[in-house]
Amino acid sequence: MAATSRDVARACGVSVATVSRAFSEKGSVAEPTRRRILAEAERLGYLPDPAARRLITGRSGNIGLIVPDLANPFFSDTAKGVEREARATRLGLFISDTDEQDRLEPDAVRRICRQVDGLIWASPRNADEVLLQFAGTVPTVLLHRQLEGWWSVSTDLADGMRQALVNLHSLGHRRIAYAGGPEQSWSGQQRLRGLMETSEELGVEIMMLGSFAPNSDGGSMVADVVLSRDVSALIAYNDAIALGALSRLASRGVDVPGDLSIISCDDIAYAKLSAPPLTTVHVPRHEAGAAAVDLLQELMANPDAPPVAKVMATQLVIRGTTAPVA
Amino acid sequence: MAATSRDVARACGVSVATVSRAFSEKGSVAEPTRRRILAEAERLGYLPDPAARRLITGRSGNIGLIVPDLANPFFSDTAKGVEREARATRLGLFISDTDEQDRLEPDAVRRICRQVDGLIWASPRNADEVLLQFAGTVPTVLLHRQLEGWWSVSTDLADGMRQALVNLHSLGHRRIAYAGGPEQSWSGQQRLRGLMETSEELGVEIMMLGSFAPNSDGGSMVADVVLSRDVSALIAYNDAIALGALSRLASRGVDVPGDLSIISCDDIAYAKLSAPPLTTVHVPRHEAGAAAVDLLQELMANPDAPPVAKVMATQLVIRGTTAPVA
DNA sequence: CGGTAGGATGGAACCGTTTGCATAAGCATT
């Protein structure tokens, strides 16, 4: 079917070894010969077979990405960053979505790891032990999470929460609630840490509303719960919760930010389109995805290097859901 | 490093051929032997090398997906449908995003096609000729687009537009504007066709506002343009435009749906969270993605079968941006 | 009881590359 190196070799009157060398840049091949081979390959539509090449070299030129939910803007933006950087560095990209089910992750890793040179793994909630069982099988960079001894790219959500709380405090808010997300979430723990540390510093107490599904339905529940409490401000786990809450609050006739200020986390595309637009902590998802690819390349080039845990800054973006306390 | 079939064969006292047969289900191997081999493989952590298998069989067990923009909810939902169905049928998934640049698509196809058994290609705008140049290279199913002689999965947007227009008409609207998207878009042409046919039937004229970027910035522009016209209803190319318009209209003090009714297209997750929630034509993106995988499997199993062009129904979802004309 | 059919297994070729080693040619050095 497709042309092979043999075809090109025959057409050029050289051996397949020379054809191979002409394509792999490395070996020395006389310039006129190289040009002749490349021209003939072009004419025949020859490109080296990736599978054959992988078999002998052990490299596939592909990397893998495992995410919990591609339809979640947080992860699709992350995936976009990964994809773009991978493409820029001529790496192919395998993607596996685990439908938010931690127990599917090990299988996803096993299925993917033989086909790639490295893996970017976004596992927000799975137990450390599950990750550890794959230590050493394939060069891996964790995304949106840290783990002792592993390469990782994460974002400084503790600081993001600090910025949020400081801002609310300076607006005069003293009765502040926090609507949390999944409890096992690594990034959730960072949020909590930032919240705790900062509330201690500022001397304000935070009312914990509990754990909610990190989507708009969870947000509707948050809205009803928060109205039953005597607070002037709400910090939400993420934008999806905040947007769901905002929608529910509007239908209950609550004025945001007049009656209640809201700050959330992520800054997804639609955060700026709500009415009022969301005040939220910007999380550089795209950049984190790209950084993960860069780190992975470093790791693949030098598997014995000491692990790097890159942390990217977050930034509070003030929009319309926050106001001075009435 | 990793165990090979030779290792398993040696440990079991059989030949590699038998090990291969034990794993490929096909060939006949005595039940006790098979069990022994599988157990030993498990113990050694052996799994057949996909590259080696591909080299000899010509099958990789992978499919590819090409989309213009993974960060666009329309396509990330589509990708999610593809991923889930691929995973369910044990296919690996390669994804390539072309950053909305048509000229990158040929390269993406070339890069991906040697690594996969089939391709799902979402190319909303590229010229037919560009697609045709890849006819016959790899089994391909077009997504969200049709092309004579090709397998495809698309959604009935012409009918969606009909539903939208009929609904507005029955609410009493007679002065209706349409804010279009990219002009070369295949699905845009379907929308236009549905609009033309139905407006003719109903005897209403539609005011064409031109072509806008299919994102929220485009939507802001649409808002300003539509206010300069004497219309009571707006049909928007997609939800992103509608949400952008809604946000801009709110800041200009326009009451939706009191002063202006809006219907858009897609029904992305955040369509129901705006204030008021969007009336929009639901497009089954997830299901379309899954259907594309099913069709692709049919095509891969039977490459000479006559092409199937599957069209999925759309459905107007009435929410809060439409009301009877004042 | 002999012939044979059929299932289980092994041997070996093959898929399309890369790469270490050998070889040949060309050129400069002495």
Add this chain to the structure above:
DNA sequence: AATGCTTATGCAAACGGTTCCATCCTACCG
């Protein structure tokens, strides 16, 4: 002119499976 070094190229052995074909064994049938 002989030697040695460099450079270009070919040969052939991998890589890790799959599969055709041959062989062996067993069981069945007449």
